[in-house]
Amino acid sequence: MSSPTSWSSASPETGRAAAAGDPPAGDPSAADLVARLRAAGCVFAEDEARLLGELPEAGGAREAAVRRRVAGERLEHVLGWAELSGVRIAVTPGVFVPRRRTEALVAVARRLLAPGGVLLEVCCGSGAIARVLAELCGPARVHASDVDPRAVACAERNLAGWGDVSVADVVDGVPTDLRGRVTLLVANVPYVPTDELDLLPRDARDGEPRRTHDGGDDGLDVLRRVLAAAGEWLAPGGATVSELAPGQGAAAIAAAVHAGLAAHAVLADDEDGAGTLVLVARRP
Numbered sequence: 001m002s003s004p005t006s007w008s009s010a011s012p013e014t015g016r017a018a019a020a021g022d023p024p025a026g027d028p029s030a031a032d033l034v035a036r037l038r039a040a041g042c043v044f045a046e047d048e049a050r051l052l053g054e055l056p057e058a059g060g061a062r063e064a065a066v067r068r069r070v071a072g073e074r075l076e077h078v079l080g081w082a083e084l085s086g087v088r089i090a091v092t093p094g095v096f097v098p099r100r101r102t103e104a105l106v107a108v109a110r111r112l113l114a115p116g117g118v119l120l121e122v123c124c125g126s127g128a129i130a131r132v133l134a135e136l137c138g139p140a141r142v143h144a145s146d147v148d149p150r151a152v153a154c155a156e157r158n159l160a161g162w163g164d165v166s167v168a169d170v171v172d173g174v175p176t177d178l179r180g181r182v183t184l185l186v187a188n189v190p191y192v193p194t195d196e197l198d199l200l201p202r203d204a205r206d207g208e209p210r211r212t213h214d215g216g217d218d219g220l221d222v223l224r225r226v227l228a229a230a231g232e233w234l235a236p237g238g239a240t241v242s243e244l245a246p247g248q249g250a251a252a253i254a255a256a257v258h259a260g261l262a263a264h265a266v267l268a269d270d271e272d273g274a275g276t277l278v279l280v281a282r283r284p
């Protein structure tokens with residue numbers, strides 16, 4: 001994780017190699033932009049300058065974006081997009097920015113979702129995971145939901161033509177015709193223990209709503225609610241997958257077993273090779 005005292009979201013979330021159309025090295029306006037971003041505390045100032053430099057100058061759009069970033073807004077919210085598994089996802093202020101480490105969860109999930117399956121993503125944020133899985137796996141039905149109407153509006157953009165979205169408190173609000181039919185339930189829920197919220201990087205702590213991170217005393221409050229409901233919504237043999245923090249595996253497995261599911265945790269590869277812990281729980 002990056003320093004809590006620095007803005008840091010250009011990498012790994014949106015960093016990329018230089019490409020045609022980038023400002024030429026030595027371009028004074030590009031150098032000036034890098035200097036402004038660095039002075040504002042952006043750790044990956046060169047990467048950010050390249051991305052912001054892609055915005056149109058016309059009408060002051062680029063300058064307005066740079067000012068928002070320098071004032072401390074998350075880079076992805078300023079740009080209006082983040083990338084997950086090679087797909088560009090719209091992200092709007094107030095909505096959780098999909099993380100590159102979640103590509104590990106996507107890798108596990110795609111092996112569990114057969115073409116023609118029924119995908120439900122709860123706590124969907126921007127709907128990034130459902131969108132990527134819809135493209136990769138060809139499910140027959142996709143539904144995503146979140147408790148926050150800002151997230152739902154953003155997910156509707158990302159899932160237009162791919163699936164439906166609803167406001168739901170965990171599963172309370174999900175269309176009831178999906179009960180007992182879901183073959184894959186994805187739940188990348190808030191899982192940071194409440195007393196560790198202050199340790200989050202500043203981009204996450206100040207740039208995203210507390211509710212997107214706060215998982216209660218041990219970080220597992222929302223996950224326990226998902227697991228308790230999973231048996232009712234999953235088809236026989238259907239699975240649920242969730243990202244975990246290191247050290248949460250045993251408690252998450254115990255919660256799944258308590259809910260009548262068969263569960264294990266896998267350490268899946270993520271973008272920096274550190275591994276992301278993923279809970280897989282099945283309805284027998």
Ligand SMILES: C[S@@+](CC[C@H](N)C(=O)[O-])C[C@H]1O[C@@H](n2cnc3c(N)ncnc32)[C@H](O)[C@@H]1O
Pocket residue numbers: 096097098099102122123124125126127128129145146147148151168169170187188189190191211212213222
């Ligand atoms: C860590 S973010 C993950 C978002 C998305 N799954 C992703 O990976 O990009 C957690 C999401 O859960 C939502 N959330 C928090 N509590 C919830 C609840 N009780 N019911 C439904 N969604 C909730 C938040 O609004 C947020 O969008």
